[in-house]
Amino acid sequence: MVKSKEEVVQEFRVQSIQEAAMRVIARKGMNAATMAEIAKEAGIAKGTIYLYFRDRDELVEKTFERAIAQLHERVDTVLALGLPIEEKLRELFRAQMAFFRENAEFFRLYLSLRIPSGTSHQKRWQKRHCAPQYQQRITAFASVLEEAMERGEVRRVDPYRLALFLIEGAIAITFERLNESAPPSEESDVDLIVGLAVEGIVIRKQKRSTN
Amino acid sequence: MVKSKEEVVQEFRVQSIQEAAMRVIARKGMNAATMAEIAKEAGIAKGTIYLYFRDRDELVEKTFERAIAQLHERVDTVLALGLPIEEKLRELFRAQMAFFRENAEFFRLYLSLRIPSGTSHQKRWQKRHCAPQYQQRITAFASVLEEAMERGEVRRVDPYRLALFLIEGAIAITFERLNESAPPSEESDVDLIVGLAVEGIVIRKQKRSTN
DNA sequence: TGATTGACTGACCAGCCGTTCAGTGACCTG
DNA sequence: CAGGTCACTGAACGGCTGGTCAGTCAATCA
Numbered sequence: 001m002v003k004s005k006e007e008v009v010q011e012f013r014v015q016s017i018q019e020a021a022m023r024v025i026a027r028k029g030m031n032a033a034t035m036a037e038i039a040k041e042a043g044i045a046k047g048t049i050y051l052y053f054r055d056r057d058e059l060v061e062k063t064f065e066r067a068i069a070q071l072h073e074r075v076d077t078v079l080a081l082g083l084p085i086e087e088k089l090r091e092l093f094r095a096q097m098a099f100f101r102e103n104a105e106f107f108r109l110y111l112s113l114r115i116p117s118g119t120s121h122q123k124r125w126q127k128r129h130c131a132p133q134y135q136q137r138i139t140a141f142a143s144v145l146e147e148a149m150e151r152g153e154v155r156r157v158d159p160y161r162l163a164l165f166l167i168e169g170a171i172a173i174t175f176e177r178l179n180e181s182a183p184p185s186e187e188s189d190v191d192l193i194v195g196l197a198v199e200g201i202v203i204r205k206q207k208r209s210t211n
Numbered sequence: 212m213v214k215s216k217e218e219v220v221q222e223f224r225v226q227s228i229q230e231a232a233m234r235v236i237a238r239k240g241m242n243a244a245t246m247a248e249i250a251k252e253a254g255i256a257k258g259t260i261y262l263y264f265r266d267r268d269e270l271v272e273k274t275f276e277r278a279i280a281q282l283h284e285r286v287d288t289v290l291a292l293g294l295p296i297e298e299k300l301r302e303l304f305r306a307q308m309a310f311f312r313e314n315a316e317f318f319r320l321y322l323s324l325r326i327p328s329g330t331s332h333q334k335r336w337q338k339r340h341c342a343p344q345y346q347q348r349i350t351a352f353a354s355v356l357e358e359a360m361e362r363g364e365v366r367r368v369d370p371y372r373l374a375l376f377l378i379e380g381a382i383a384i385t386f387e388r389l390n391e392s393a394p395p396s397e398e399s400d401v402d403l404i405v406g407l408a409v410e411g412i413v414i415r416k417q418k419r420s421t422n
Numbered sequence: 423t424g425a426t427t428g429a430c431t432g433a434c435c436a437g438c439c440g441t442t443c444a445g446t447g448a449c450c451t452g
Numbered sequence: 453c454a455g456g457t458c459a460c461t462g463a464a465c466g467g468c469t470g471g472t473c474a475g476t477c478a479a480t481c482a
Contacts, residue, residue: 155406157407158395158403165380168380169376169377172378172379173375173376184369195366196408196411200407200409200410200411201356201366
């Protein structure tokens with residue numbers, strides 16, 4: 001019982017530190033987010049962070065993992081549904097856009113860690129701890145696309161490249177939305193992306209027969 | 212005459228410092244590239260850089276401008292040709308991929324500056340000096356797409372979003388190529404991107420009539 | 423040839439940031 | 453209530469980086 005109470009307090013501290021870290025990283029970016037400011041944001045002293053995280057790297061890593069696990073969960077849920085590919089895409093982009101709206105703080109962290117930068121040591125660290133999380137996301141999407149190719153729903157191309165192209169294109173639009181004072185409805189942007197992905201951009205005079 | 216000679220020397224110094232800066236930024240990333248290492252890479256003393264650039268910000272800004280101007284030049288050339296949209300896209304992606312292959316050092320600088328990060332001061336600085344360069348590129352492409360829409364070649368959608376989607380998708384694949392030990396031919400990746408852009412991903416049983 | 427210039431150097435400085443640790447005080451325990 | 457525990461604090465430390473400037477020296481000048 002006593003132990004459980006301590007664990008709850010521990011858990012609360014860890015969580016509030018991570019949430020503070022996400023907010024600060026969202027404001028200042030990956031490199032400029034200092035331990036001092038994260039501590040201040042969490043309303044604790046700088047040293048306290050080191051009672052719960054070995055060093056700055058571990059804090060960022062755990063924070064990133066916690067957040068991306070939530071994204072994974074949502075996206076995997078909709079990808080697991082046996083929908084036709086067009087609907088799968090729609091649900092995927094919808095889930096991704098909603099997630100980044102609700103966790104706008106996380107978005108910048110995500111963008112920062114996608115591309116390794118910093119000292120060679122930091123780069124190695126990122127490649128080992130964060131790139132896999134990102135790649136796993138692309139790979140999961142790629143295998144969904146590959147299945148659709150085998151079912152004859154999608155043209156045969158390199159599925160990993162296709163997944164990269166679509167996800168990064170969608171992220172670019174999601175990022176653009178964050179910088180707009182009055183972005184259009186999410187649904188209309190999802191429609192735009194799905195439309196581009198499915199039909200491409202050219203106008204066809206002849207009506208297509210989907211089957 | 213004397214002045215001209217001095218100018219040549221000056222020009223040479225500026226250029227070699229900028230090239231060194233690009234190489235170091237390519238290796239270490241935007242934030243970890245130190246003045247000391249840039250100086251060492253250029254084979255001069257740290258103080259010498261400050262004879263040609265006011266501070267670190269100015270060095271990065273001028274370096275970025277010089278490099279992106281070259282990219283602009285190439286891309287504008289192919290966009291100005293009166294080609295049908297599919298060929299325009301092909302030439303655009305081809306030019307972009309070739310540029311980033313020949314200037315791989317610049318690529319990381321480009322990726323870093325696309326997304327503002329750092330202190331709020333740095334962010335404002337980037338937004339003022341670098342974002343316009345990037346946005347201008349998107350806007351130029353967007354207006355090409357808009358013209359194609361008016362000619363009835365392309366479906367009517369928000370041209371800026373369309374441009375964002377295509378360029379960022381293409382950049383993601385270009386970036387992926389850098390991390391592959393044996394990437395496929397550039398031409399095949401350009402074909403992939405153009406194919407996606409023009410026709411989308413779904414399989415149509417019926418043959419399309421392009422006119 | 424001696425004086426002058428100014429491009430170049432690199433040791434130095436101030437400030438920042440991650441990390442540490444001796445100290446504090448609230449809370450439990452016997 | 454005295455003694456002990458421990459989560460928490462924040463001043464201090466060490467390392468690093470952008471920027472400075474007194475000094476050096478080769479080229480130029482008179």
